[in-house]
Amino acid sequence: MNKTSFSRFFYRLWRSITEAYSDDLYQDPWKFEYVVLDTETTGFDYYTDRILCIGALKLREDRINVNDCLEIYLEQQHYNRDSTEVHGILKNEGKDCLGEKEAMIKLINYIGDAIIVAHHTRFDMTMINKALKRQGLPTLKNRTLDTSKMYRKTLIASPLLKKKPSYSLDELADKFNLSKKDRHTALGDAYITALAFIRIVKILRKKYLNLTVMDLM
Amino acid sequence: MKNIISERVADFLKKYPPFNELHEKDLLLLSQEVTIVHRDKGQVVFSGGETAHPHFYVVHKGAVELRNEGNNEVIDLCDEGDIFGLRPLLAREEYILQAKAYEESILYAIPIETFKPYTQTYEEIGNFLIESFASNTRSPYAKMKAEQVAVAIGGDQTLDQSSRMLDFQPISFTKKPVCCKPKTTAKEVAEIMTSKKVGSVLVVEDKLPLGIITDKDLRNNIVTGKLPVTAEASKIMSSPVITYPANLTVTQAQMAMMKAGISHLCLTEDGTPDSRIVGVISKNDLIVALGNNPSVLIKAVKRATKVKQVKAAHKGIMRLLQGYLDNNIPMSITLKIISELNDACVKQLIHICLEKMHAPPPVPFAWLAMGSQGRREQLLKTDQDNAIIYQDTEPGKEEATQNYFLKFASKVNKALQQLGYEYCPAEMMASNSNWCMSLMAWKSTVSGWISNPGKEQVLLSSIFFDYNTVYGDTKLADQLSQHIFEATKDYPNFFYHLAEGALQNPSPSGFFRDFLVEQDGAHKDFFDLKRRALMPLTDAARVLILSQHIKSISGTVERYEKMAELEENNRELYLSCSYATKALLKFRAKQGMLHHDSGRFIALNTLTKEEKIKLKRTFKTIKEIQTLIAVRFKVSNKVV
Numbered sequence A: 001m002n003k004t005s006f007s008r009f010f011y012r013l014w015r016s017i018t019e020a021y022s023d024d025l026y027q028d029p030w031k032f033e034y035v036v037l038d039t040e041t042t043g044f045d046y047y048t049d050r051i052l053c054i055g056a057l058k059l060r061e062d063r064i065n066v067n068d069c070l071e072i073y074l075e076q077q078h079y080n081r082d083s084t085e086v087h088g089i090l091k092n093e094g095k096d097c098l099g100e101k102e103a104m105i106k107l108i109n110y111i112g113d114a115i116i117v118a119h120h121t122r123f124d125m126t127m128i129n130k131a132l133k134r135q136g137l138p139t140l141k142n143r144t145l146d147t148s149k150m151y152r153k154t155l156i157a158s159p160l161l162k163k164k165p166s167y168s169l170d171e172l173a174d175k176f177n178l179s180k181k182d183r184h185t186a187l188g189d190a191y192i193t194a195l196a197f198i199r200i201v202k203i204l205r206k207k208y209l210n211l212t213v214m215d216l217m
Numbered sequence B: 001m002k003n004i005i006s007e008r009v010a011d012f013l014k015k016y017p018p019f020n021e022l023h024e025k026d027l028l029l030l031s032q033e034v035t036i037v038h039r040d041k042g043q044v045v046f047s048g049g050e051t052a053h054p055h056f057y058v059v060h061k062g063a064v065e066l067r068n069e070g071n072n073e074v075i076d077l078c079d080e081g082d083i084f085g086l087r088p089l090l091a092r093e094e095y096i097l098q099a100k101a102y103e104e105s106i107l108y109a110i111p112i113e114t115f116k117p118y119t120q121t122y123e124e125i126g127n128f129l130i131e132s133f134a135s136n137t138r139s140p141y142a143k144m145k146a147e148q149v150a151v152a153i154g155g156d157q158t159l160d161q162s163s164r165m166l167d168f169q170p171i172s173f174t175k176k177p178v179c180c181k182p183k184t185t186a187k188e189v190a191e192i193m194t195s196k197k198v199g200s201v202l203v204v205e206d207k208l209p210l211g212i213i214t215d216k217d218l219r220n221n222i223v224t225g226k227l228p229v230t231a232e233a234s235k236i237m238s239s240p241v242i243t244y245p246a247n248l249t250v251t252q253a254q255m256a257m258m259k260a261g262i263s264h265l266c267l268t269e270d271g272t273p274d275s276r277i278v279g280v281i282s283k284n285d286l287i288v289a290l291g292n293n294p295s296v297l298i299k300a301v302k303r304a305t306k307v308k309q310v311k312a313a314h315k316g317i318m319r320l321l322q323g324y325l326d327n328n329i330p331m332s333i334t335l336k337i338i339s340e341l342n343d344a345c346v347k348q349l350i351h352i353c354l355e356k357m358h359a360p361p362p363v364p365f366a367w368l369a370m371g372s373q374g375r376r377e378q379l380l381k382t383d384q385d386n387a388i389i390y391q392d393t394e395p396g397k398e399e400a401t402q403n404y405f406l407k408f409a410s411k412v413n414k415a416l417q418q419l420g421y422e423y424c425p426a427e428m429m430a431s432n433s434n435w436c437m438s439l440m441a442w443k444s445t446v447s448g449w450i451s452n453p454g455k456e457q458v459l460l461s462s463i464f465f466d467y468n469t470v471y472g473d474t475k476l477a478d479q480l481s482q483h484i485f486e487a488t489k490d491y492p493n494f495f496y497h498l499a500e501g502a503l504q505n506p507s508p509s510g511f512f513r514d515f516l517v518e519q520d521g522a523h524k525d526f527f528d529l530k531r532r533a534l535m536p537l538t539d540a541a542r543v544l545i546l547s548q549h550i551k552s553i554s555g556t557v558e559r560y561e562k563m564a565e566l567e568e569n570n571r572e573l574y575l576s577c578s579y580a581t582k583a584l585l586k587f588r589a590k591q592g593m594l595h596h597d598s599g600r601f602i603a604l605n606t607l608t609k610e611e612k613i614k615l616k617r618t619f620k621t622i623k624e625i626q627t628l629i630a631v632r633f634k635v636s637n638k639v640v
Helices: A003-018 A081-087 A100-111 A121-134 A147-154 A169-175 A186-207 B004-013 B024-032 B112-121 B123-136 B140-152 B161-166 B186-196 B215-223 B250-260 B283-290 B294-303 B307-326 B331-356 B398-419 B439-451 B455-465 B474-489 B493-503 B529-547 B556-566 B568-595 B609-632
Strands: A033-041 A051-060 A063-074 A115-118 A144-146 B035-039 B044-046 B055-061 B064-068 B073-078 B098-101 B105-111 B200-205 B208-214 B243-245 B264-268 B277-282 B365-370 B386-390 B436-438 B467-472 B526-528 B601-603
Touching (some): A033 A186, A051 A100, A051 A121, A063 B004, A115 A186, A144 A147, A147 A186, A169 A186, B035 B055, B112 B123, B208 B264, B250 B264, B294 B307, B307 B568, B331 B398, B331 B467, B386 B439, B386 B474, B436 B439, B439 B455, B493 B529, B529 B556, B529 B609
Parallel strands (some): A033 A115, B386 B436
Antiparallel strands (some): A051 A063, A063 B035
């Protein structure tokens, strides 16, 4: 028995003990509900930059319900010209905008207990949590998954393949042959992330005998 | 709520019937209610006997196969924009057919409750749905007719289920036929036909068909000297044209051509010569649709100007392979023809991608297929393994040149993926900068591998003996393998490592001649045909032939045949290795076609006793050749 199968054995053992707990992550990924989200921001500074738009959708198994998607535009005080060129979102460009507090309440109600999936999750989570704190709201405690890291697990070990520490959403879209037409819109990116997530889970399912959410972390 | 995803769904749906009939407002509302479903290749959407879903489906990406589970007959293959699973919309019943993803697919599930009102408010939609539902349900009468037709056109036995199913499918035809004016000269007509690579030109006035000029008309009127090359088209054309409406099926088209003794049918809006032309069906289109002739397939591939067209031709190749396997055509012929056709597909894709580049290649290059495709042993679609070698560039231009080829390679890799060749999980692809280098860079990389004491690196260099230049300058790859060949002389360890590598694959059978199955992973309890049976044979063939200093033969079968020629005393063993390789390749292809996968992993309980015995017979040969290698190259520490 090598090292990994040894530790997997203990996983299993521990699992059989903790099976009774409902939030046990050693379960099939499709037993959980996921919220795939993406934020467009005025820049990359956690303190001075603000969220422009949030796109989110719910994933139950490999299904996305178009009517159950979330697209929130936020009112802006802070405005950074550089990043609007990336996202193409102009300040209050005629969309119905919400105040930060209202937007955040809508978002946390939407997310509920779901596991959050994003691409470079840490960035989106920090931006959202900073906004929650500013509004005196509790921060998100949900479990999170990051497709930029999950993708690495689908690659096989080879002396010539140097795995990157993380992969960009554009790279994933290329690998999985996904249209990049709606890149840099929050919901468009969330949609690409969701399809990449489904694809990765299905690839990993072929690789691991009993895939669990822990294998995705 | 309207959002960017629902807008994209609407953008897609409005291109296809019946959704193109909907007003924009209705379409947007409907699109918001859609559920997007992802299905992996082979995943079932619904099975026969299953309770009806509250949705019917539209294929957004990929393809879905409808199959009668009872007799395992494929009824239809739904492509992008096709709808299926209509039964619950029309009748509250269980599904009869099984729907399974033929390749990775994204489906739009349309809720029946939301959609149903439209079938009443829009008459066209109701009619369309009833028609498409009816065309998927074949009556016994329809089947009988198909068999009669099969007899009428020569009783061809290879007209298998899938091509019989085609009889009732609308035939795909040239939508923009090549046309000329009545005053165009015969010489110009011939030039048009040559440049467009077609066998017929329609003579058109005011968008109405006056006549048609085929190769035959040119031969009869011009080449015989009856009329000068300056004669006008109206003088040499066959007229009137025989016209049909566009929704012709394969069978109807066949009948029409036979009846009139012609090879081209002109399609018009209402089927009469007095309405606008919508296309032309040639005998070629017909045979391509039937897909049972390699030379026609090659032609279809070479004419393709889009990846999609290559893909369609490639489906024909798979049908051809099925026919060959069913009819027990000798494996060496099958291998040759199918790999020739696969090569032609890849070549055409590369050609298409090269046209898409904004500039010609800065230096000559070679596109290499590696692995099984390189050995020309690939029957089914597997992972991509490819590389680019380009000629050394002037100093200072290295980076620009590599960037050009990387950009080009990622186009080709993407096109290959669209064709069904998955990306290599180890990224051994030309779009990876490690596999796209100048000749000089390759030489130094490979020299590094060979002189390296590690076994892994030595094995990497061996891939350059199993390659095939699919496109470009063959000399480049030759120079590289010649270089490796000379380099190996200084490193006697090279052959030792190669031989060791050939023995490292786990053996196929245990002590009691039982199959050894996989112990762990997703393929637990499956037999790994590639790793345990085919790879030992190909690896052994490679080290044996290289130690004889022969590098021009890349096929495993041919390698063993050559070895049999060279070593009289081991002749019998080598010949049985060659036989075993052919048998295993055929076995893999059959399994792969059956399960629509690469055929690598085999569930032993699905095999018949006879098949198991056949498989086991090859194991004895594998053991013998491994013993020979262990002794010859003194790899003693391995238990064989």
